[in-house]
Amino acid sequence: MRRTLASALLTMLTLLAPVLGGCAANSAPAVLTVGAGQGPESALLGHLYAAALRYYGTPAAVTETDGVPSVLDSGSVTVLPGFTGRFLTELNPNATARADEQVYRDLVSALPEGVAAGDYTMSAQDKxxxxxxxxxxxxxxxxxxxxxxxxxxxxxxxxxxxxxxxxxxxxxxxxxxxxxxxxxxxxxxxxxxxxxxxxxxxxxxxxxxxxxxLADKTSLIRGDNVVPLYRRNTLDERQILALNEIAGVLDTGSLADMRRQVAEGKDPGAVADAFLQANPLGH
Missing domain, CATH: 3.40.190.120 (Osmoprotection protein (prox); domain 2)
Structure with missing residues (x-):
């Protein structure tokens, strides 16, 4: 009797093994693709947002793209960091907004259906x-x-x-x-x-x-603040939080310093990781 019961249990476990294995495999989070335009600064931003996603437990990889919002339409990338003014000019060449907040608002209004914008970095710009x-x-x-x-x-x-x-x-x-x-x-x-x-x-x-x-206290030149764009309905709350929290730690001086390190030959991914280690998110 015991041998029969043991044999039945062994058979059941054997049959369930592929199912359980499949569940374990499916539970692993998918790797999110972060787009980066051509050039070292775009690569740096791509790695910075990818590092933020990994900081909150989401695997993320950076891939080079044209750096324009339309790459999100194809689904080849899920997140695309860049600059508010440049994105707005790409989407609406006739836009007249110059002040940082208005540029961001007009950008959000100009985004195609299916694309959203995360928080922009009020203290970090490169205009x-x-x-x-x-x-x-x-x-x-x-x-x-x-x-x-x-x-x-x-x-x-x-x-x-x-x-x-x-x-x-x-x-x-x-x-x-x-x-x-x-x-x-x-x-x-x-x-x-x-x-x-x-x-x-x-x-x-x-x-x-x-x-x-020369300072621009009255916004005579259009704002160009760092901002992440992403495909709607593809990120969960924690992933969106990861993107948004970059706005709380990045400023223009830090961006310039990271650009300097990349220009000196350091790997953009290593520079981005080091920045988040020194400026942890969620604090």
Whole structure:
């Protein structure tokens, strides 16, 4: 009798093994794909949000994409980090919003059906910025972009090749920027007086410390804050929380520092992981 019962139990366990194994396999969370546009900064943001998802227990991998919202439509990626202003320009080229919050609101309104936006980083942005020498700031009478507006006729801007720069700042229509091959030659020309304003971005780690970045207190240039886009109905509350909590720890200085490390040759994933170890989420 005991042998018969033992044999029956063994047979039952044998039959259940594939089922139980299948359940165990199905219980493993799926790997979420985070998209990153071409370029080191986009790769850094992709790894930062992927690290945030892993921080809360979701496996995540980064894959290179075109970096535009339409990649979410295909389902090839679930999350796509980027910048509010650039996303808005892509989705609605005629948008006029410039202030950070309004840019975010207009972006949310412009998103295609099936795509949502997480929280944007109020303290972290990387939007176009004008850099001048201390002598120019003194001559123009200030270190804010309003000084450019007052001295519009004297402005002689320069920019690194392929950089998209505003043609108009407030009421000032700027002449076409003189093009330079890299940051080093751009800032050298600024110091030499070949130009008197150099286009850069607020989180560019290459800006020399002896030069002045004109502040934009009245939002004359469109905001470009970090924001994650994601496919609706694909993330649970914990995963959305992971994305949103980046907004609480990331600022422009930290973004510039991480960009500097990547420019020096460090792996973007390692840089992102180190940042979250030093700035834990949920605190």
């Amino acid at each position: 176009p910025a004008l850099v001048v020498t201390e002598a120019t700031a003194t001559a123009w009478g200030g270190t804010d972009l309003s000084a450019l507006r007052r001295n519009c006729a004297q402005a002689r801007p320069g920019a690194v090749k392929a950089m998209r720069v505003p043609a108009v700042v407030g009421s000032c229509t700027l002449p076409k920027a003189l093009v330079f091959p890299d940051d080093k030659s751009l800032f050298a020309a600024l110091r030499a007086g070949k130009i008197n304003a150099a286009w850069s971005t607020t989180a560019d780690p290459a800006i020399p410390s002896d030069l002045t970045v």
